[in-house]
Amino acid sequence: MKPKHQRLVLAVVALVALIGAALLAASALRDEASYFYTPATLAKADVEPGKAIRLGGMVQRGSIKRDADGLTVRFVVQDRDATQPVMYKGITPDLFVEGSGVVADGRMDKSGIFIAESLLAKHDENYVPRELKDIDMSAAEHSKDTLAE
Amino acid sequence: MIAEFGLAALWLAAAFALLQAFAGIGHWRGFSPALASLTRPVAVVQGLLCLIAFGCLIWLFAVTDLSVLLVASNSHIDKPMIFKLAGSWGNHEGSMLLWVTVLSLAGAAIALFEKRLDQQTLGAALFAQSLPALGFFPSLLFSSNPLGRLAPAPPAGAGLNPLLQDIGLAFHPPTLYIGYVGLSVAFSFAVAALLTGKVGPTFARAMRPWVLLAWIFLTIGITAGSYWAYYELGWGGWWFWDPVENASLMPWLAATALLHSVAVLATRDALRAWTIMLALVAFAMAMAGTFLVRSGILTSVHAFAVDPERGAFILGLLAIYVGGAFALFGLRIGVVREGKTFALLSREGAIVGNNIFLSVILAIVLVGTLWPLAAEAMGDKISVGPPYFNRTTVPIGLLLMLLLIVGPLLRWRGDLLVQHKALWIPAGIFILLFAVLMVTQAQAGVWPILALSLAVATALGSILPLLGRNLLRTPLSVWGMALAHFGFAVSVAGMAAESGWKSEKLAAMRIGETAVVSGWEVKLADVRPVVGDNWVALEGQMQVRRGGDAAEMRPQSRQFSNPKQQTSEAALLTRWDGQLYTVIAAPAEGDVSDRWQVRLWWKPFVTLIWYGGLLIAFGGALALIGRIGLFRRKRSRGNPWSGA
Structure with a gap:
């Protein structure tokens, strides 16, 4: 794999992780944040x-x-x-x-x-x-x- | 006189910080050799001047010089000496002076000890290191002068919040600050690397000991703070997911990720941009932490000595430095050559996984901590508490532990899992333990059981990298890694045991009555008044017994005189398998039956949480000693730059 491709793969992985974290946080906030x-x-x-x-x-x-x-x-x-x-x-x-x-x-x-x-x-x-x-x-x-x- | 002397030192230090910035630029750009030769001495003198100013403040608190405003409003002549000294940083101005002093000393340490960085990068780093100090000096000199006078001097002083009058105040803030501000070195190195474009294994090997050092102190600071809150607040909890706690956890998460990615950069020359990014994030989190703690913008149980206006000032500085650093990152990262690639199933691949998980946890904690502020801007008042944080961080934390078993066994560059038959040991232990506990201890809940089984497996797994090695010839840094990972498993085991198996008893007891909690018989034998230096208390005398093991515990309900305030002093009884935790409160108002309110907890293996934290820090210290020793030996052989 060329460095550029690996960078791209890592960026995609990081993005997926970030979106996953955002979804997890959003769902937990909806259920658990107390008003x-x-x-x-x-x-x-x-x-x-x-x-x-x-x-x-x-x-x-x-x-x-x-x-x-x-x-x-x-x-x-x-x-x-x-x-x-x-x-x-x-x-x-x-x-x-x-x-x-x-x-x-x-x-x-x-x-x-x-x-x-x-x-x-x-x-x-x-x-x-x-x-x-x-x-x-x-x-x-x-x-x-x-x-x- | 001492106060004026300290203030003069502070002014001089500010001037030297300015000089350091210019000399650093000259050093970096190679303008003039004279300027370049100035950078290191200037940084050292700036550190010494700050130390002198801070020493003056401590002296003023030691002799309780009430003509100094800060002493008069935060100390008292009757306070025990240790709290007089520690009280010098138990307030806004003093703690900011401590912050700046540590920052300047970190700069002095770079100037004295950094031998690996090339001259250009070193100059740029010392330039970058002087910038945060230049931001904080004006606030110290003008708006929050810790050494200002008060006329006329009051006769006694206002005293210190009793919750802070504890030995914890002597250890927790300084260690935490050394950790926070120590990360400024990583920040300065990263900024310097962006300016010069020199990012590679040599740079990573230069940065690693500094990150390790800050991370060790951060770990100790958090561990000490957790234990302090645990016994001082009397609520029996060791972590509340309070904003102030999160503020210390976030830099730790970033620093932990950085510690691992810098190893990849040093060994394999990969993850260049990412490592630089993490170094910036780590110090940004440390500054944000300072801001959250000092401003009181979020409701916290640990918020003391807060000042919203000065908080806004720190927020402004934060925006400038962090914004500036990230702008620099965006502009200059193209100059940094791309690093090498690597196989996914390899040591570096596992470390990338570690970094992703840690970053995700960091993001989740950050969102949860700041969400109330965002919601308030939209007109809602909400609070985000433990349910949110536990639900999100625990599963990811457990995934991280899985990685921790596998990662250290993998070889750099590429590996195959089937080569590591030893992995069956932790895997088997985990499955066995999980199954047995689920059948016999189901009442503890799935998550504590899962966490405990995984922790035991991880503890075993963390030792596997040492198997098959000649232990005497194993480098200290490998020992350090294994020990830190082992400590992490120990800590998680303590957390799981405490959350799944603790038992609690709330009782209203007359003198002579007995309550039972988890096999312990607790008899309230008597309640007596006792007198301390600056407090009086009602002290319960509890005779506790479990089988043949008997002891006496003396929780207190204290009334402080300066300032007037009541606190509960919990009594703790430590045994190998846990702690008995007791709190007493005076009979309820309107309760005529003479019953004392007593709260009892049995917390199995709770001490493992903090022993684990100390083991992590100790592992870090071993690794640091190992790295420095390795560098010295190589340098004495005349070739410091070769190899890892």
Whole structure:
């Protein structure tokens, strides 16, 4: 084989590999990328139960409840317009407190409760999960007070 | 005074970088012998000046000079000394200074130790090496000056994020940075080769040790980072497919591919353009990694000390350098003569396969990491997590392992598979193990079983190249290759065992109660308050027992004082067959029953993941020593250029 031909063959092989990778990535992205919702967008969207999604918002004040097993925690995530009940089993992050931001990975169950598989709360005092930066915190802050009463 | 001295050194270093660029051009174009003789000393002095500036920063952190802004905002007088020192790079400015220092030292190392490159290419390489530094110096001197003063000085300092107050901070960032920035040498060599058009075996043999060195540090850095996150975050995971982790994995994938393709170029003079391309991609990935980590543009669990505006600056530099390098590649690659051809079934054919698989994995990781940004530009907020990465990279990774068994046995130039009857050993072991595990351990799942069987087969296969050789006369580089491949198999075996066979237990325990996980009885004997240098903690005392094996474990829930923050300190118990991992948290708010939340994991053979990583790095080190030794012996015989 001449060098030119071999180069061509290699280029074709590389192209096929690239296309294969692109197809693999595209199909995996379609199935596995999880969309980010706030309670308000989640209420409008029709998310099928069992699909992996992310939910972000503020933990409603007075909403954290522990089950008798000492491990399961139920709380409500809210933004300005809507609320979403959440259930999580496990040790909550160190900075998981009422009135602060939280991002949860998980799935909706059939009864409309969000079953969280992991919770991402603030890592330190200054850190806000990126998805929450755009949410109008002052509005959430305001509604939180009224809702808590 | 020390701060001003350091700043002066930094200014001088910037001036020397500029001088290095001009001298390098002169050296490359052969304008003047005087200029050419300047290049090497200038590069060495620039490296020393950066080292001095960095040394000043470390000194300021060591004595906690609070009149320096960076110290005041990131350190604290009560912090233990080791974290004071390591804290100097636990922030944006300090870590950028470390980055530039490593870059300049890499240039100095080229000037001091590179003996194989021809003068033209060497000059061009030192010119290219000075360019990234010239981009970063203005940012260090003007917008993120690590040595700036603060008046008046505060009394105590703001402290360091407690998650960073760990011995991991002393090792992980420097090794990773040496790895990242070490790839700049490959980049500079590639740019130089494009400028001079001299690409061939001699060039490849000159580049190989530098790539190896950077790759060794990158491997250690990633391994250390993985273990650090594993025990520090307290989530029991060792790899989260987090953007910051991917940022370190992508240069590693490119460097691994480069390491293999450069061997083909050195031995067979094939894959010329491809090797140059990989060298550019590897450093581009390292810069992109720096950008992703420093900018905080992607949500990450490891993102500390981020600054979006300065991130944009790094992105600009990235665009200029990478864009410029690829433009140069497009313009000049025609000047590089075509390399030789080769048979598909040969060592070099297998390495091409390795390169394709590694590149595909790299592309998939890159797409998955950047997809959230692209989606956000289109108005969607999405996150791409482990399900995507596992589903795409695991199958390709396993294919790569198959290749790893066959490739090292094949001869250069061309070979026949039937000549290698030894291949039946790993093949037989694989089929047997897979069948047995599928019948007896089906609950672990197909993928972990497949990966574990393949890993065991690969571990055996990686030793086959040593069979039939006189082991005492086997070159160190062959030992290194076998060891690195063996380490890869060991690491994958650990990953498979952990993901398929781990068991987890979540319990709410009163003092005196016992929980059981995978044969271990864990009794919460007591919980006591303990006090550290800058924290107080509630410490669980757990008596754990498996058969006659008993031990005590003490996980903590720590409250740091500066800054105020709570962290969980996991306790780990290592046995030959795995690790017991325990985390404790204070009774839940509103839980009146005095029950402590306890999370227990038994992770079988999990330590193999990191031992494997270290074996890979050790294999690389053996190969490096072997290569350098070979070169020295040949040079002392007066003919350094002959042979591989």
